[in-house]
Amino acid sequence: MNRRSAKDSKSSILDAALKAFSEHGYSGANMRTIAGNANISVGGLYLYFKSKEALCLSLMKERLEELSSKTERIVKDTYNPAEAIEKFISINLDYTKEHREIILTQGRDKGFTFGADVKKRFFRQQRKFVEKIIREGVRTGVFLECNVPETAKIVTAMLRGFVLSVLLEPDGLFNVRGCCEFVLRGLLKNV
Amino acid sequence: MNRRSAKDSKSSILDAALKAFSEHGYSGANMRTIAGNANISVGGLYLYFKSKEALCLSLMKERLEELSSKTERIVKDTYNPAEAIEKFISINLDYTKEHREIILTQGRDKGFTFGADVKKRFFRQQRKFVEKIIREGVRTGVFLECNVPETAKIVTAMLRGFVLSVLLEPDGLFNVRGCCEFVLRGLLKNV
Amino acid sequence: MNRRSAKDSKSSILDAALKAFSEHGYSGANMRTIAGNANISVGGLYLYFKSKEALCLSLMKERLEELSSKTERIVKDTYNPAEAIEKFISINLDYTKEHREIILTQGRDKGFTFGADVKKRFFRQQRKFVEKIIREGVRTGVFLECNVPETAKIVTAMLRGFVLSVLLEPDGLFNVRGCCEFVLRGLLKNV
C-alpha cells in the first residue's frame, strides 16, 4: 500500500465521492466503491469523514464554495455588466462541464432538508452576485429598469436549467453563447 | 380490504410510487412503503410491475406523456405565439407545483442511462412544441429572426431551471409571470 | 425452507438468542449466528424483533417474568416458611441449571442502564417474595426477629451468588441442599 499524505487521501476521497454521488445519487452511491476508487480501505474512509452523510455534505460544501469564490473573483474584476453576466453564466457552465457533477439535487433522498443550509447559502450568494451586476447595469443605464431581486431570481433559475441541460444532454452540445445572448436580451436596453 | 379493479390497483400504485420517488429518489424509495400507501400487499405490487425499475420507468413514462399531451392540447388551441409560449411555461410550472415531483433527475442512481429514452422522447417532444411555436412567431413577424432549433433548446433549458426552482424553493414563491415576460423579451420583436 | 407458524419462529429465535447471549454476552453475540441457529434468515429475524437490543430486552423480560411467575406460584402454595425459602432457592437454581443463562449481567456493555427497569422489576419482585416469606416466618415464631427488608436483601444477594456459582463451576456440582441449610440457619430460631 502506498503511503500518501493525509491531504492527498482526503482529496482523492473527495474526487471519488464526487464521481459516485454525481453518477448514482446519494443513496445509490456506495462507500466501498468510493473507497476503492480513492485507493483507500473502507476503514480509511472513515478516518477522514465520519459518515456517508458527512462526506456528502463536506463535498457539497467544498464544491459549492469553490464555485462561489471562483464566481466572485471573476465577477469582481469585471466592470461591464453585460460582460459580467456572460462570465457568470459561462463560469458556471464550464465548471459543470468540467466536473459533470449534480450538486443541486443531491441528497434529496435523505429528505428535502439534506444540506439545505449549504445549498441555500450558495443560492443566496449566487443571487447576490447577479443582483449586484443587474443593479450596476441599471445604474449605468445599459440595463432596463426592473425589479432587481425578482429579475435576479429568474436569471439564476435559468442558469440552473442550463446547468441541468449540460448534464442531461449526453452530446453536451449546449450553446453557451446563445444562452448568454438570450439572457442579455432580457436585460439590455438596446439589443 | 375492498376489491378493486386491476385498473384501480395499478393507478393507486402509480400514485403511491410517484409520491415515494419524488420524496426520496429512486434508491431512497421503498417498495414496501409504496405497497402500503397503495393499499396493496408487497406481492400484489409485483403482479402489476415486475420490478422497482419497471415501476419507475412506467411511472415516468405515464407522467411525462400526460404532461406532454396536456401541453400539446393547449398549445394546439392557441394561435397567438406569445400567448402559446406563456401557456407552455405555465402549464409546466403548474403541473410541477401540483405534483411536486422530480421526474427530470429521477433514476440517476441507476446510471445515466436509466429511462434515457423515455426522457429523451419527452424532451424532444417539448422541443418540438417550442420550435413549432417559435417558427410560427417568426413567420407571422412577431418574433425575431433566429436559429429556431437552437432557440427552442435554450427556452426548454430555461424551463427546466424554472421547474427546478419551483421544487427547490420551499416557499414556492416563484414568479411565473416574470419568467414568461423574461423569456418573451428574448423572442419578441417589439417589447 | 420449512414454513412454520409465526409463533414457532419467534420461539425458536428466542431460544437461539438465549443460547447466544448466555454464551457470548450481548456484544459477543451475533445476529447472523442467532438466525442460523433459529433456522431462519437474517432478514427473518428482523420481522420478529426490530433490533438486537429489542431482541435481548424481550428475551430478558420473557425469561425473568417466567421465572418470576414460576416462583410466585410455588411460593404461594407453601405455608411453611422454611420450606418456602428452600423452594425459592431451589427453583431459582434449577431454572439456572436448566437454562445455563446469564441474565443478571446481560447487556452491561450497552451501558449500565440496559434493561435496567426490567431487571429492577425482577429483583424487586424477588425481594418482595422473600420479604413475605420472612415476615410470615417471624409472625409464626419460627424465624428470628430481624429487619425484614434488610434480611431479604441479603438473602436475594446470596441467591445471586449461588446462581453465579452454578453457572461458573463447569462441573456444576453445586450443593443446593447445603445452601438452603446455610441460609435457613441464618433465619430459623431453633437450628
Added chain:
Amino acid sequence: MNRRSAKDSKSSILDAALKAFSEHGYSGANMRTIAGNANISVGGLYLYFKSKEALCLSLMKERLEELSSKTERIVKDTYNPAEAIEKFISINLDYTKEHREIILTQGRDKGFTFGADVKKRFFRQQRKFVEKIIREGVRTGVFLECNVPETAKIVTAMLRGFVLSVLLEPDGLFNVRGCCEFVLRGLLKNV
C-alpha cells in the same frame, strides 16, 4: 506527551483497561479508547500487550492476584476465626466498591473458557482461605462441626452474590455488617 517508564505505561494501560472492561464488558471495550485514556498511542498498547485478549487476561490476573494477596495478608494476621470471616468479606466488598469492576463474569463473550484457569486459581485460593478459617473455627470450638470444603464453597458463593449486588445496586446501599452477621450465624456455634 511526557516520556514515562515502561512500568508507568503498563500500569496506566491496566488502569484504563480495567475501567473499560468493567464499564463495557470484554467485547464492548475498545482498544483505541483504552489507549487514549492511558495516554498512549494505539501502537504503543501493542508493545505492552500483544492482543486485547492478552490485555484482559493480564488484567484479570493482576487484579485477582492483588486481591488474593491482600486477602491472604489480612487473614494471616487474624487469629479469631469469626473476625477473620468478617474481614474476608469486607475486604472483598471494599475492593469491589472501590474499583466497581466486574471481573467475575469478564470475557464470557470469548467463550466460557476465557481466563478459566486464572479465575479457577483465584476461586480455589479464596476457597482455601475460607477453608482454613473454618477449620480453625471448628478446631477451636467456636464454629459448628461441618463439611468444611462444602461449607467454604457455599460461603464463597455467597460472597460472589454480595459482590454482584454491590455492583448492580446503583445506590450502593449494601449492608456489609448484615451480610457478615448472616454468614456467621451459619457458622458459629452460639449466636
Added chain:
DNA sequence: GATGAATGAGGGTTCATTCAT
C-alpha cells in the same frame, strides 16, 4: 520505543424480490 494512518473482516440492519398458501 513510539506513533497513528491504514487495513479488512465482520457486525447490525435494510430491502427488492420470491413463493407457499
Added chain:
DNA sequence: AATGAATGAACCCTCATTCAT
C-alpha cells in the same frame, strides 16, 4: 388474483491489529 413471511445480498460502519515512519 392476492397475501405477507421469508430470503439473502448488500449496505453503512466499527475496531483489533499492523507497519512505515
